[in-house]
Amino acid sequence: MLGLKQRALLQTRVSYWPLVLQRWHRVDSMDKVRVLPERRREGHLFPFKELEKHLSSQVNKAQFEIFHPSLEDLNLAEKLFTPSSKHVINYSTSAVRLGHLPNLKQPEVCFIGRSNVGKSSLIRALFSLAPEVEVRVSKTPGHTKKMNFFTVGKAFCLVDMPGYGYRAPRDFVEMVEPYLQEHHNLVRTFLLVDGSIPLQEADLIAVEMFSQLSLHVMFQLVVTKIDKAGPGTLITHLLQLQDFINTQTKACFPQPFLLSSIHFSGVQLLRCFIAHVTGKLQVSS
Numbered sequence: 001m002l003g004l005k006q007r008a009l010l011q012t013r014v015s016y017w018p019l020v021l022q023r024w025h026r027v028d029s030m031d032k033v034r035v036l037p038e039r040r041r042e043g044h045l046f047p048f049k050e051l052e053k054h055l056s057s058q059v060n061k062a063q064f065e066i067f068h069p070s071l072e073d074l075n076l077a078e079k080l081f082t083p084s085s086k087h088v089i090n091y092s093t094s095a096v097r098l099g100h101l102p103n104l105k106q107p108e109v110c111f112i113g114r115s116n117v118g119k120s121s122l123i124r125a126l127f128s129l130a131p132e133v134e135v136r137v138s139k140t141p142g143h144t145k146k147m148n149f150f151t152v153g154k155a156f157c158l159v160d161m162p163g164y165g166y167r168a169p170r171d172f173v174e175m176v177e178p179y180l181q182e183h184h185n186l187v188r189t190f191l192l193v194d195g196s197i198p199l200q201e202a203d204l205i206a207v208e209m210f211s212q213l214s215l216h217v218m219f220q221l222v223v224t225k226i227d228k229a230g231p232g233t234l235i236t237h238l239l240q241l242q243d244f245i246n247t248q249t250k251a252c253f254p255q256p257f258l259l260s261s262i263h264f265s266g267v268q269l270l271r272c273f274i275a276h277v278t279g280k281l282q283v284s285s
């Protein structure tokens with residue numbers, strides 16, 4: 001018979017190993033990406049590559065690969081998302097009104113989208129190399145009711161916006177519109193859409209709002225939860241999105257970014273793009 005102490009030790013080991021394996025399977029850093037076989041590596045860094053082979057030659061594939069940085073660029077961007085004593089990454093503050101915003105000097109990018117589309121999960125995935133940064137991911141939709149600011153050293157700031165659609169805060173319009181329109185630190189808006197379902201009415205309303213506001217920055221689509229959809233479904237949604245971008249949007253960067261916050265595919269590419277649009281990284285391609 002095992003003593004209590006030994007049993008406790010055994011139980012710790014049993015639960016410890018899956019945790020180690022889980023961490024290993026979180027391919028969230030370039031070190032982990034580098035050891036993947038070449039095809040998996042490409043598919044992880046550039047998720048569109050996985051779909052490309054299923055697409056007909058009539059589809060304009062170049063639109064999905066406009067931003068295609070080198071491994072070196074992706075490495076440099078990762079450094080910006082890695083904290084150190086001189087480069088502190090942290091949650092800075094929350095605000096409900098433009099007038100309440102802190103006096104932050106860094107350029108900002110914001111993440112906007114329906115409640116439950118995966119905004120907070122995405123920010124958490126971007127900050128996976130700084131696990132002490134607390135980004136709340138809610139179990140109940142509509143949890144983020146404020147604009148939450150996260151500073152990445154002196155380089156830039158990420159802003160988690162309250163969700164719209166189901167149970168959106170009543171003052172979403174008063175809070176978000178003035179921020180998008182008047183806040184001059186803002187350099188790019190990322191509009192998140194769920195890749196596992198077709199575009200929703202609320203997504204169309206958001207895009208309409210962007211065009212009516214004549215924003216001073218471009219916005220761009222990030223397709224979340226790609227791990228939840230098979231390639232056929234994802235392609236259908238992606239082609240729908242491509243048509244939508246080309247025919248019904250103004251000031252939308254043509255390339256949608258595909259991403260899974262669970263598997264981390266597309267996360268390194270988005271880190272690099274953020275470093276690029278905030279002027280912190282000149283990409284070589």
Ligand SMILES: Nc1nc2c(ncn2[C@@H]2O[C@H](COP(=O)(O)OP(=O)(O)O)[C@@H](O)[C@H]2O)c(=O)[nH]1
Binds near residue numbers: 115138224263
């Ligand atoms: N499978 C999958 N689930 C996700 C992904 N991103 C978010 N989720 C889940 O979707 C739910 C809502 O995510 P959350 O980040 O809170 O959405 P928010 O309301 O837009 O901030 C949570 O249960 C997440 O675990 C993803 O990339 N893949």
Ligand SMILES: [Mg+2]
Binds near residue numbers: 120121136137138144
């Ligand atoms: Mg949230």
